[in-house]
Amino acid sequence: MSMWKHHAIFEKNSLVLLVGILIVVAIGGLVEIGPLFYLKSTIETVDGVRPYTPLELAGRNIYVREGCYLCHSQMIRSLRDEVERYGHYSLAAESKYDHPFQWGSKRTGPDLARVGGKYSDDWQRGHLNDPRSVVPGSVMPRYGFLAETPLDFAHIQEDMQILALEGVPYTPDLIAKAKADVKAQLSPDDPSVADLVKRYPKAVAHASLGGEAGPTEQDALVAYLQMLGTTVDFKLFDAKANWR
Amino acid sequence: MVDNTHQDIDAATGTATTGHEWDGIKELNTPLPKWWLYILYATMVWAVGYWFLYPAIPLPGGHTAGLLGWTSRGAVTADLQDLQAQRAAMVGQLNKSTLQQIAADPKLAEFARAYGRSSFGVNCAPCHGSNGQGSVGYPNLTADRWLWGGKLDQISQTITHGARSGDADGHEGNMPAFGKDGILTKDQIGQVAAYVVSLSTPTTADVSAGKKVFAENCAPCHGDNAKGNSDVGAPNLTTKIWLYGGDKATIQETLTNGRGGHMPAWGSKLDPATIKALTVYVHSLGGGQ
Numbered sequence: 001m002s003m004w005k006h007h008a009i010f011e012k013n014s015l016v017l018l019v020g021i022l023i024v025v026a027i028g029g030l031v032e033i034g035p036l037f038y039l040k041s042t043i044e045t046v047d048g049v050r051p052y053t054p055l056e057l058a059g060r061n062i063y064v065r066e067g068c069y070l071c072h073s074q075m076i077r078s079l080r081d082e083v084e085r086y087g088h089y090s091l092a093a094e095s096k097y098d099h100p101f102q103w104g105s106k107r108t109g110p111d112l113a114r115v116g117g118k119y120s121d122d123w124q125r126g127h128l129n130d131p132r133s134v135v136p137g138s139v140m141p142r143y144g145f146l147a148e149t150p151l152d153f154a155h156i157q158e159d160m161q162i163l164a165l166e167g168v169p170y171t172p173d174l175i176a177k178a179k180a181d182v183k184a185q186l187s188p189d190d191p192s193v194a195d196l197v198k199r200y201p202k203a204v205a206h207a208s209l210g211g212e213a214g215p216t217e218q219d220a221l222v223a224y225l226q227m228l229g230t231t232v233d234f235k236l237f238d239a240k241a242n243w244r
Numbered sequence: 245m246v247d248n249t250h251q252d253i254d255a256a257t258g259t260a261t262t263g264h265e266w267d268g269i270k271e272l273n274t275p276l277p278k279w280w281l282y283i284l285y286a287t288m289v290w291a292v293g294y295w296f297l298y299p300a301i302p303l304p305g306g307h308t309a310g311l312l313g314w315t316s317r318g319a320v321t322a323d324l325q326d327l328q329a330q331r332a333a334m335v336g337q338l339n340k341s342t343l344q345q346i347a348a349d350p351k352l353a354e355f356a357r358a359y360g361r362s363s364f365g366v367n368c369a370p371c372h373g374s375n376g377q378g379s380v381g382y383p384n385l386t387a388d389r390w391l392w393g394g395k396l397d398q399i400s401q402t403i404t405h406g407a408r409s410g411d412a413d414g415h416e417g418n419m420p421a422f423g424k425d426g427i428l429t430k431d432q433i434g435q436v437a438a439y440v441v442s443l444s445t446p447t448t449a450d451v452s453a454g455k456k457v458f459a460e461n462c463a464p465c466h467g468d469n470a471k472g473n474s475d476v477g478a479p480n481l482t483t484k485i486w487l488y489g490g491d492k493a494t495i496q497e498t499l500t501n502g503r504g505g506h507m508p509a510w511g512s513k514l515d516p517a518t519i520k521a522l523t524v525y526v527h528s529l530g531g532g533q
Contacts, residue, residue, distance in 0.1 A: 035302035120506030
């Protein structure tokens with residue numbers, strides 16, 4: 001019972017107890033989380049995954065700002081019904097450049113992990129302006145104001161620098177060209193799009209509806225939505241190479 | 245955690261105390277109910293079994309795989325294989341048969357419609373409506389009017405390759421922006437819009453000026469009789485069925501800025517049997533030719 005007497009030290013000194021709790025919890029965390037960072041089997045490299053283009057990144061920022069994740073998940077779980085409805089289950093690598101990730105845990109609306117390319121740009125715009133115009137029973141709010149709000153991408157380079165610090169491979173060259181790339185991705189008929197696609201494979205240019213006033217927030221959000229889940233070619237993906 | 249050296253029975257309840265005393269009040273050491281305690285022990289035993297059977301413990305070289313060899317990817321793959329096996333007989337027939345054969349065989353057609361309907365709900369309904377009724381800008385599939393043709397093979401072509409989708413075999417052809425591109429003046433657009441309205445809503449007003457403009461500019465695609473041409477996706481303008489609206493203001497808007505809706509190419513997203521089933525389902529919605 002002498003051990004029990006030592007425990008009295010913790011019970012009588014709150015600060016010692018606090019430090020003790022911290023140490024015990026830290027051990028749990030280290031054992032459970034630590035190995036995930038070096039275990040080969042948990043870090044899967046997947047061909048095709050690329051960082052967001054500056055326009056998509058700006059769209060993602062709007063997605064986060066408007067709290068889309070509160071109603072839409074971006075995580076197709078490896079369950080039969082989800083794969084049947086939404087497509088191939090999500091891979092961790094597909095959100096490796098997301099800081100923070102947008103997996104979400106609430107599906108008032110459908111999962112968006114593979115919504116890219118599923119509908120036309122016009123549909124996305126019409127649906128954002130008035131969801132009920134295309135989905136009569138929808139409870140989604142209207143986001144028509146996005147079409148009237150000019151896109152503020154003055155700080156897109158800083159955004160990319162911060163993400164580079166977090167490990168997203170934005171090179172100084174990519175960051176330098178960011179603002180030009182935003183405009184290039186909104187000029188589908190411009191030759192600069194070819195260069196953009198070299199830097200960001202599979203990037204798709206979208207017609208801007210902003211006109212003279214420049215890109216709108218809706219332009220950026222649509223570009224982001226239309227690339228979700230499109231970067232990995234699942235015909236080439238070998239799930240068995242990393243069975244888990 | 246009882247300190248047995250301080251064993252002390254509380255007189256009032258007959259229960260042992262823990263030996264802790266605060267201002268003359270002693271803490272009773274009431275034992276946990278037996279049923280609760282045994283359930284706790286059982287869960288501990290269960291957990292140990294779980295460690296051995298399922299992937300559990302991270303190690304430097306990987307993780308313990310578990311005796312059952314269970315993986316989440318393996319489980320969903322097996323689930324999907326079961327599903328495919330369940331459907332294999334009918335889906336195999338879909339794959340083997342031509343669209344015409346499917347439509348002619350009552351049992352196969354019924355399966356195709358049911359299979360197509362579930363795929364339609366996921367992939368097509370957001371634009372074309374849950375029953376194929378369409379909405380402004382998205383064609384009604386139940387109305388016996390087809391932009392790109394309503395025969396089985398034509399529907400299949402449209403689903404597989406889309407319209408203005410970027411697919412090399414997709415349908416191309418836009419309604420030109422007659423106003424924006426300066427092909428027609430504002431007056432001419434007003435005249436021809438009045439004429440087009442008169443095609444479906446007879447009027448006594450004089451629309452001959454518009455008729456002349458129509459013959460020169462619109463007839464190459466929509467036809468001299470304005471009944472449309474599904475080779476270029478030009479709609480029939482003589483009925484009350486309108487994609488964007490048949491009132492004069494909307495028609496003027498269409499003439500001024502042009503139109504050209506996008507239909508994605510589904511050939512790269514859906515397997516051939518699903519596209520066949522969708523084709524038969526869409527064909528059966530009421531407008532199939």
